[in-house]
Amino acid sequence: xxxxxxxxxxxxxxxxxxxxxxxxxxxxxxxxxxxxxxxxxxxxxxxxxxxxxxxxxxxxxxxxxxxxxxxxxxxxxxxxxxxxxxxxxxxxxxxxxxxxxxxxxxxxxxxxxxxxxxxxxxxxxxxxxxxxxxxxxxxxxxxxxxxxxxxxxxxxxxxxxxxxxxxxxxxxxxxxxxxxxxxxxxxxxxxxxxxxxxxxxxxxxxxxxxxxxxxxxxxxxxxxxxxxxxxxxxxxxxxxxxxxxxxxxxxxxxxxxxxxxxxxxxxxxxxxxxxxxxxxxxxxxxxxxxxxxxxxxxxxxxxxxxxxxxxxxxxxxxxxxxxxxxx
Numbered sequence: 520x521x522x523x524x525x526x527x528x529x530x531x532x533x534x535x536x537x538x539x540x541x542x543x544x545x546x547x548x549x550x551x552x553x554x555x556x557x558x559x560x561x562x563x564x565x566x567x568x569x570x571x572x573x574x575x576x577x578x579x580x581x582x583x584x585x586x587x588x589x590x591x592x593x594x595x596x597x598x599x600x601x602x603x604x605x606x607x608x609x610x611x612x613x614x615x616x617x618x619x620x621x622x623x624x625x626x627x628x629x630x631x632x633x634x635x636x637x638x639x640x641x642x643x644x645x646x647x648x649x650x651x652x653x654x655x656x657x658x659x660x661x662x663x664x665x666x667x668x669x670x671x672x673x674x675x676x677x678x679x680x681x682x683x684x685x686x687x688x689x690x691x692x693x694x695x696x697x698x699x700x701x702x703x704x705x706x707x708x709x710x711x712x713x714x715x716x717x718x719x720x721x722x723x724x725x726x727x728x729x730x731x732x733x734x735x736x737x738x739x740x741x742x743x744x745x746x747x748x749x750x751x752x753x754x755x756x757x758x759x760x761x762x763x764x765x766x767x768x769x770x771x772x773x774x775x776x777x778x779x780x781x782x783x784x785x786x787x788x789x790x791x792x793x794x795x796x797x798x799x800x801x802x803x804x805x806x807x808x809x810x811x812x813x814x815x816x817x818x819x820x821x822x823x824x825x826x827x828x829x830x831x832x833x834x835x836x837x838x839x840x841x842x843x844x845x846x
Contacts, residue, residue: 551611551787555586558777559604560616561597564589567731571646571775571811572616578798579791587614596620596685596845598631605633609780611787615639617776619687619834622827626835627685627845636831640783641823643795644776646813650691650748651733652762654725655718656740663746663765666725670701677703680714680726684846688714690834691727691748691771693841698766718742729773730755731812748772754809774816774830776823792820 558576562568569591576587592600597620607613615621617639625635652663660666670677681689684707692705706723708714711732718726719741727748734755736742746762747753748771762769777795779788798804799815808815818826837843 551790552583552585554612555588556583556612556614557588557590558614558616559590559592559600561592561594561600561618561620563593564591567648567729567811568616568618568775571808571813574804574807574811575645575777575795575798578801578804579794582794582797596624596627598624598628601635601639602631602633604778604780605638607780609640609782609784611779611783611791613780614642614791615778617641617778617827619773619830620685622830623685623690623834623838624845625831626838627843636824636827638781639778640781640788641820641827642777642779642788643792643820644774644816644818644823644826645795645799646775646808646811647749647816648773648775648813649730649753650687650727650771650773651730651737651756651759652691652695652725652727652745652748653718653733653737653742654745655721655723656743657721658724658743660745661743663760663762666745667699667701667765670699670703674702675704677701677725678706678723679703680718680723680728681705681707682711682714682728683707683709685838685843686710687729687771687773688727689843690837693837693843694771695727695762695766695769697837697840698769727771729812734812774826775813776816776826788820 558572560569560572573589576589579587592603597618601615601621604613604615621635654660660669679692689705711728714726717723719736733742737744744756744759746760747756748762750761750763750770752761796817799817805815
């Protein structure tokens, strides 16, 4: 029996609507992706953010059966990359490498054309990168309490290096100042790379820096670590206490994750979250992340969304209190 065309289309629509939700989700997950996926990174190739992004892109390429291509969109502390993703189609084919800078920029920049927490869907957090409070070996303080005592006895005589206004080292120092009442001078450089030689050479006395970029100098005795910035001690520096051991409540670390434009289908978000968490559970990938200075940070999209909201609020308070302005 032949059905009239209109009745046939109505029947097909009704049948599709009757499909179980699980079947529709499975169809989307099985069909995505059908072409290469772009992962926009707001930093130059070769840096720590890019290195971890490329490691994750390689894993996702193998798991998804389509190439995940890194596209470096450098500029404006990753805002250029973020805006490009916000303006892209919400189809899962343009993703953003999300960092602490995105949470910071929400307050640091007055006139962004987007609202990050509204316009980007969190997919998954990936790694957390610890920091270290370190000094030139000639500096008299050998512990955090000694550093605080020296700073209070000698206000504005300690020069602390920063990787630039609004950078993680800058914000870590401002948080430390807020919580301890010390008055130190921030000396801004264009990144940790130019700052570290001056710290080693004694032109500045102290710095908060990523463990990954300072660990070699620490092991060589060229820098003295006073404390790590995470809530717990680190395997790579097991004898070094945390800042929070002496300044209760102090905790600061950088982190990486992946986001997508708002309205990206939940089934695609869940598929990507599942594959990313599989990487974080893989011992070989774990070891490779550790080599790049990161500890894995698994969780759901909601977990990553909470991290983004909490970090935006936390660093927003620091930026407003210290009256930090973007260059």
